[in-house]
Amino acid sequence: MRVHAYAAPGPSEPLVPTIIERRDVGPNDVLIEIRYAGVCHSDIHTVRGDWGPQPYPLVPGHEIVGIVTQAGSEVTRHQVGDRVGVGCMVNSCRDCVNCRNGDQQYCLAGMVPTYAGVDRDGTITQGGYATHIVVDADFVLSVPEGIDFAAAAPLLCAGITTYSPLRHWNAGPGKNIAIVGLGGLGHLAVKIAHALGTEVTVLSQSLKKQEDGLRLGADHYHATSDPDTFPQLAGQFDLIINTVSAPINLDAYLRLLAVDGTLVNVGAPAEPLTLNVFTLIDARRSYAGSLIGGIHETQEMLNFCAEHHISADIELISADKINHAYDRVLASDVRYRFVIDTTTLD
Ligand SMILES: NC(=O)c1ccc[n+]([C@@H]2O[C@H](COP(=O)([O-])OP(=O)(O)OC[C@H]3O[C@@H](n4cnc5c(N)ncnc54)[C@H](O)[C@@H]3O)[C@@H](O)[C@H]2O)c1
Ligand SMILES: [Zn+2]
Incomplete structure (x- = not known):
């Protein structure tokens, strides 16, 4: 499936609109129509090469919320129409002691980050500054009703x-x-x-x-x-x-x-x-x-935030404002999270 996205062509170039390929929905995958994607400072560190060389073009974004539009035959925990979220990881080995303890972020084989990582099928992951994403259902969270959807996105990482x-x-x-x-x-x-x-x-x-x-x-x-x-x-x-x-x-x-x-x-x-x-x-x-949190703990956090009426203070932007938003984050000029309205991507 070809979808609209915003990608960094290199470490020092502005992000540009592009088209990327998403894999077919496998038996344990869900296809998510992304509605909002938060802009994390880690996106900027990664894109700019602060943490080392990256695979470009690179679509950042690991604070993703959207609606399930297709679910694989073996998926039981998410259904078409559900409000869901994806954070910083989309896979892990599931077998090492840390995965078995629910700390997939500390997977001994290396968890698969939502972007700029190598997925188990060998493809490079591309993140949430896009209209759609296909993710293994085990790494997809439920976003409780009652949290404003756009303001919920930053909960998935921050x-x-x-x-x-x-x-x-x-x-x-x-x-x-x-x-x-x-x-x-x-x-x-x-x-x-x-x-x-x-x-x-x-x-x-x-x-x-x-x-x-x-x-x-x-x-x-x-x-x-x-x-x-x-x-x-x-x-x-x-x-x-x-x-x-x-x-x-x-x-x-x-x-x-x-x-x-x-x-x-x-x-x-x-x-x-x-x-x-x-x-x-x-x-x-x-x-x-400390690195993000495990999948179970992330769901616990979302439920806690819903119960306590917590979400991010956001500034909603259209996708074409992303480079300006990066400059403002670097200048500490954001109160307190930029969130991209991904419906402005196509
Ligand atoms: N450990 C993790 O799992 C994890 C997850 C997400 C983000 N991060 C990292 O956390 C950091 C913050 O992310 P964010 O999205 O909140 O960024 P942000 O830009 O929104 O916030 C950073 C804050 O640090 C302040 N700051 C910047 N330079 C400073 C300085 N020299 N002295 C004092 N304060 C300064 C800024 O004013 C701002 O308030 C980033 O390095 C990001 O990569 C880590
Ligand atoms: Zn982040």
Whole structure:
């Protein structure tokens, strides 16, 4: 099936309209008519080659929601007409210990990313900036009624990427948590952490978005450019989630952790980060990372968000505005996620 899409021809060229091929619907596949696709900073890192060489032309997009228009003969969990979502992965080995534990994102054979990956049939995956996608039904989520469809799209990556570490490190009442960076991931981290009943502090470069941060559910808001912030907050937090797309001064943020506190990096800058081990040793602190979340956990997150009326704050754009949107994300000028209306693609 030939479908309309937007693709990056190379690392330094603007995205352009194109036509791509989707595979035939297999027995366990669903064909999804994509309605909305979120624009994640990872799309930009990937397209620009921050994380290494890529297969071009490359259709990004891993925050996908749409309607099932065809289901393979063996598909039981999704039906034609269902509201569904696809996140950052479309396959995994299903057999390794991590897949069996529901952590398909940590598949030992390597999970298949939604774009720029090699699927089990050897083809290169192409993502959600397109009108349609064919995905194995086991990697397709149900989007609960009641969440605005366009604003649900960013939950498929930004939502699960923040929900998973918040749950893993037990965010909840009595815990003091900080979110570093108030972008796409950061603003959902604030909403989800607040809904989990935890005390939430935003650490942002400036106070420009303070009003938004408090509206989203933060209890406190500090500018990291203010020299008083770091001494004032020293030793306070049980958990810090760093969503910043660029390198940060790890030692400065680690010193904000209480004894046994953990700093979790979900931000994925191209450059290596360094730290002084004494910053960890001094208070039995941990430094960790976390990658999206498993399929079951992603469904749990979607249900949690529906129950707590959580979705992304979005700016809906037509597909031809994608290059401008990339520039604005890189300039930290988005409140708080661009979402492409994919009906503007054809
Ligand atoms: N671990 C995962 O599974 C996972 C999943 C999705 C995204 N990511 C990564 O998370 C990062 C954030 O993604 P996003 O879509 O939320 O991006 P975003 O651009 O929407 O948000 C990034 C935030 O970081 C802030 N920022 C940028 N440079 C900064 C600097 N030098 N100092 C302080 N703050 C700075 C920006 O102002 C913005 O608020 C990206 O690196 C992305 O690739 C990781
Ligand atoms: Zn993403």
